[in-house]
Amino acid sequence: MKVPQLLPAVLLAAGAVNGHGMWQKIKVNGQDQGQNVGIRPSSSNNPVQNVNGNEIACNTNLLNPVSNKVIQVPAGAQMSAWFQHVIGGPQFANDPDNPIAPSHKGPISVYMAKVDNAGTASAYNSYSWFKIAEEGLNTGSGKWAVDTMIGNQGWWDFTMPSCIAPGQYLMRVELLALHSAYSAGGAQFYMSCANIEVTGSGTKTGSNLVKFPGAYPSNDAGIVINIYSGTPSLPNNGGKAYKIPGPPKLTC
Helix, strand or coil, X not given: CCHHXXXXXXXXXXXXXXXXXXXXXXXXXXXXXXXXXXXXXXXXXXXXXXXXXXXXXXXXXXXXXXXXXXXXXXXXXXXXXXXXXXXXXXXXXXXXXXXCCCCCCCCEEEEEEECCCCCCCCCCCCCCEEEEEEECEECCCCEEHHHHHXXXXXXXXXXXXXXXXXXXXXXXXXXXXXXXXXXCCCCEEEEEEEEEEEECCCCECCCCCECCCCCCCCCCCCXXXXXXXXXXXXXXXXXXXXXXXXXXXXXX
């Protein structure tokens, strides 16, 4: 057997236990909102792998106490979400898997759901979600959204659409790791929900609405996939375009 054919399995074994993490901070126009403030990270860095369970919405085993802070976000704001291997992040200077093991290639997406009170909204109600941001695979460079996030020390940047109507929302940030997604149930989802209040004069409260669970079929081509399908040592989907799961993102 050729050595390159072994590489995906070696990466999977190395990252199976230690390569996990969680979203645990956000920035609004460059202002760090604070550790676990206005966001609901899981107490465990393990992934969600069942797309048909309630935990696919906002994760499970949330860190207590769950923050009820509602963060003010002007429509059109520059946003960032922070992912780390463990709660608290980079104090573990010698952690090779911080912010996440580099084998965990995949897309990052952001969804929102309109709610009456973001600070008290349940993580498990059947809200109507719409996508506002996403990054997948650059087929030219072979770079995934996860690579962008790792290169920025765990921060991933996006824009709050300028047309979003004022009001309170849950904002769901999701990292999808595809290194073990060869069969249904192998993909790893890492998500946290934040409590936000959008301000401004926008009018849109979403389009292409979906439910969690329900948004992702278990056999979705963006979830059940061998990203090593070309050159076995390169996780670039064989140089082919990759379609991020879920609906198209909102356009203003």
